[in-house]
Amino acid sequence: MKWAGRRLDGQTITDAVVAVIVALLIRYAIVDPPGPSSTWPAWSAWPTAAVLSLPIALRRHRPRAVLALACAAAVSATVTGAVAAGAIWLSFVPTALVLYVVASTASVAWSAAALAACLSAAVTAILVFYAQVFPGLAPAATPSEIPPAWPIEIGVTGVLLSAAWAVGAVVRWKRETTSRLVRHRAESAVTDERRRIARELHDIIGHSMSLITVKATVANHVADTRPEEARAALAVIEQTSRSTLTEIHRVLGLLRAEGEPQQDHMPVPGVADLPELAGHARSAGVEVDLTVREEAVLSPAVAMSVYRIVQQALTNVVTHAGPTRCSVTVDIGGGEAVIEVVDDGPRHGRPPRTVPGGHGLIGMRERARMYGGTFSAGPRPEGGFRVSASLPYGPNGTVTGAL
Template identity: 70%
Template sequence: MNWAGWRFGGGVVDAAVAVVVALLAGYAIVDPPGPSSWWPAWSAWPVAALVSFPIAARRRRPWLMLGVAGTAAVLATVAGAVAAGAIWVTFVPTVLVLYLVASTTAAGRSLVGLAACVAGAVAAVLIFYAQVLPILPPAARRSELPPYWPVEIGVICVFMGAGWAVGAVVRWKRDTAARLAHHLAEAAVADERRRIARELHDVIGHSMGLIAVKATVANHVADVRPQEARAALAVIEQTSQSTLAEIRRILGLLRSDGDPQDALTPVPGLADLPELADRARSAGIDVDLAVRGDAALPPAVALSVYRIVQEALTNVITHAGPTRCSVRVDAGVRDAVVEVVDDGPRRREPPRAGDGGHGLIGMRERAMMYGGTFAAGPRPEGGFRVSAHLPYDPIGRPA
């Protein structure tokens, strides 16, 4: 409907322009600056209407109307239906149609149209001045613009070149805008894929790490301590169920056109950190959790904080457990600070420089998304430290 409205509006504008140009061309033939045409005076208006008609229909068949406009102007000039000194007015419709052709066609093709129009106009003007002008009756009064074919040809060439150039620039700008829009759309899709991959990595990585630890415990103590094995299996059951629910929430976002925060399952936040710490404790990590600050973080910031803590605890479970770990979260009105520090494995192992996967990369991306900072590395006294600073404005956007 919008496209049809645009076409209708453009057609009305073109029709109005065609009428104005026809009046201008007719007046130029009736009252020319040079010798008048030998045709009857009333013929000026049909000739003007004929050469101006292609403007009104140029949007439907640009190339066809370009040929009609150029041919009509050339025939009118050669036949002497125009007036000396105002031949260029007859080619104004050709200029306007040429602009549309250049703005909707590749530059190489439209350049061929420009060359054909210029060649036809130059030939018509030369024929007019060589064969038609000498037989015209002299002007009744002194001409304000003496007939001079180089001027006529120069004006026509300048107008046609300008019309083509403006159309080519318009097409270039449209193509550039289209490419930019396509690039932005691809970037948005890539960002969304990375966000979903990061979410899935955090959820699955943490849960599978915890499940692997508890499954190992259950396998070793199943015969001698069945109660402890059943407790480990209960943790595995609870973790797998919560993980499945969160995976369904993330995958549900792929089927939804709405905002991620509109999902039915609540987005994890600071209130879920104690449960996260309990899961780590069940895997043998002595977690000391402290959340300071009374500020209510925006949901997106709270989710990033939760995921950073989740991934950091997953790394502790995988690389250092069992051990002691402290988690500090400071929630401010303008920023959030996360620090996760562990004492390292109780058995003697070389210091770890990272998890070698996407865990640290994902945490760094979450911090950088808000223009914040991220640091992770082994401590001189042993263990590993992860810290992140996420600045934001009151509505949750990067500061």
């Protein structure tokens, strides 16, 4: 009943066909051997060939036990004289085919031990055949060009078994190498995803906390003298906090395990959200001059990277140079999204800003490289700081760089 419900796959059918072909070859060799004929009756060639070839059809199921069965059958047929003189190696073909499966699935130590056992058994059986069985066989009616000899039989059988083991061992090594490569790629994908999420959180939290810090400082200084301005600062803090929590919720939603209920996907920020981003920077005391020229519609991934680069650049301006004047230019066209953020430097005698060494510039540089683009940042000779990035995209606004 179990067999009736088992699905026959391609490998099982192939093994059955190979078993039939090998059985026919063994039967033909027994009936018409290159050397003296066997003393067994002619009809026994069929069951002998069937017993010797049966392990081929069963080699995918418990290959270790089937290997022992195949080797024992070949040895028994050899020492009893049921096989063909001069073609004994054909009796060990099923053993070689099963040994291949063992070498490709078992450990190297175990398969090597199985090879040694099979070689020892085969050599012993061939020597016994030529010492005890062969002298009693009637001479062949037509002598073969290559007369039967035990060194030839042992050599061919040894090469056959060794070659089958070597091929199986190579297949096993290749499978293990491929498996390690797949695991490495999976781990790299997880690491890249974590880095991407970390960049998202860094950009979101860094930008928002900079605005909140500036506005909280303003509210604290004018709370008694100018309560209206203090309330306006608190309103900005409230709005920024709410939008930040919303974005954090969206990013952390990517970390949900499979099978957990997913909420509706929240919109991904893009080029259309840049005016709001500039408005946040203006509320923190930075005079932002935003210019966006959009001749193509970017994919959500590229558009979000443009947004994040501008967001981090404005965050650095608010943190390191504000209050100041800043110009933001985004030019999308010609297969490339070019971003430039330039500020005039700090006012009121604050020291000039040096190139920051934190994660902000690193994150922007990684975003640009992720899409095969370029990134540069540094102080300007006339004062202030400049950030420039370019992200190439395809004809339909899709990514062209290497992810």
